Amino acid sequence: MGGGGGDDDVAKAVAAMVAVQVVFAGVNILYKLAVSDGMDMRVLVAYRYLFASAFLAPLAYFIERRNRTKLTWRVVVLSFICGLTGGSLTQNLYIAGMKLTSATFATATTNLIPAVTFLLALIFRYERLAIRTMSGQAKLAGTLLGVAGAMLLTLYKGADITPPLPFNTNGLHLSLHPHPHPAAATNRVVGSLLCISSCCFYALWLILQAKLSKEYPFPYSSTAIMCAMSTLQSVAFALCSYDRGMDSARRWRLGLDVRLLCVVYSGVLASGVMLVVLSWCVKRRGPVFASVFNPLMLLLVAVLSSLLLAERLHLGSALGAVLIVAGLYAVLWGKGRDANHKQAADLDDLAKVAELPTTAPPAACRPSIPIIN
Template identity: 75%
Template sequence: MAGSGDLLPVVGMVSFQVVFAGLNIFYKLAVSDGMDLRVLVAYRYMFASAFIAPLAYFIERKNRTELTRRVLVLSFMCGLTGGSVAQNLYIAGMKLTSATFATATTNLLPAVTFILALLFRYERLAIRSLSGQAKVAGTFLGIGGAMLLTFYKGVDITPWHSHVNLVAAHQQQTPAATNYAMGSLLCTVSCFFYALWLIIQAKLGREYPFPYSSTALMCLMTTLQSSAFALCFDRDVAQWRLRFDVRLLSAVYSGVLASGVMLVVLFWCVERRGPLFASVFNPLMLLVVAVLSSLILGERLHLGTALGAVLIVAGLYTVLWGKGREAKVGDLLPTITSRSFDAPAAANSSATR
């Protein structure tokens, strides 16, 4: 039984990464079907709120303290940075690039978070220590990988040639022109807002230490914000009408399964094995997305994408190694801890994020 108990967190994190890889595929299909990305984000958090709110009520109703104005303000800011703004930027970046490219950029989060943590004095830079040098080196590796992703395409290295292209099958409008420079910028700025969200969420966690309730609050705030944002730009009733098609599947999948069920799985794994354990599985999502995108979306894998992804993942592990070594020797200042409620960055969220 002990062996199966040790295996369950591994199965949980693998499932988490596979589900979030599928989320990127559904995002790409929904946008290709002509769904307004702002409407998609709004629906995602509507379904997430409907799933998480009852869960929070029944699990934490006996221990939950009274809501204060400060908690509501922090929840609003968390919803704005980590939900509304970050998700809209991320999907917009994916629309201009590819699912694999956008997923690769999410591994920049530890480096971006580290830089912001230095600025906000959550982290200190002991440059003479091995751990401090590792964090700096990892940050530069990640940034270098992102630049390689953006400016170098290279030869096609897709190991197979699939004739399946679900994007073409769902294409309802003229395909958007690819723009890797702009798409990369949008995805990187999305990481910046996620990192900012972590800093705000750290404050929320101290003010209101109830993970399910605080997550439900953030999802509700994001629903209100993203719905208002979408209505300001697109009041076409047809965009909001859901039928049993890829749009409804994308909304339910992203809201209930990704932001709902997998959130519980992530909490459970982090509680038992720690955030560092959860974070090491993050590159698995990139691998799954790359395989699925080439098999069913007609995307091609190029040398620049592969090399850039390798550098970003190497930077991720270098930063995490530095933080792990720092924690072992006990020379950490209070650092950012968070309970992630969102994708595409949930596994990274549990590490630094």
């Protein structure tokens, strides 16, 4: 991906992140369908990164083979950690939480990612919090609002507020298990905590990905290595969770059904293509910018879940999502104000430099240069 500058560069990054959220919304729907079909969630994640690695490895070799620098152990270790935080562990936690809640609920919790990313950036000193300034107060208030929204999502369900659809969608419902598993009701809090833990690891990955992009600035190669690490980790998770009461071959079998569609779509398109796009955006615009667009995915998943999965929207989820989004934009407003202040300070420094005298010093102050005949 080539670079640009100014407004054109921002427009490219915005368009790229919108595409990422649209594709990720489709992943959420297919995840729910595959899990409802009885597919082992750990096997699903392993297949996702296996397909992603198989897709990205040849691309990375042919596209970046001339410019790629030597791979160091530092990059390998960082890729392993990125594969764990942004891949295998995050996805396993997320699918487990979705299985106990719903696709819409799990997607709503992802709006915590910007606030958690901001907190981690403070801890790792990527960000500074000036509590006496309006921007610092906005960022702190936004973080607290995000946490409050997550708690509301977790602890309060409320009334059913699913809007009536203007047409009959009974024929569109693809939910393969019309009767939800009992654990989905009794373990809502556990599912919520799993989803929130997934968001925390994903936020940590955004911080680490920014560092990896500087250490190894080759998006195809770095993403391919990360997916390969995630594949090994995910296969290990799947094998360690082996259920003796289940046929092992049946767990890994893929047919021409929703399971194959899910792993191909999530592996090739979501991880194979969109992780490269996401890594590029993180490198160009920073980790917080990449997390701004999560509310778009929530909207898309809510609509698709109502149409395709017959999921219901509850008051607690709506109120929690509103608080999380409000907190998100408070943090972003604070960061935008900081950026404006920094830009104004830089312009002021340039103006002061421009005002410095540029005339030659008086003759008395000039060093004497001997004239050689």
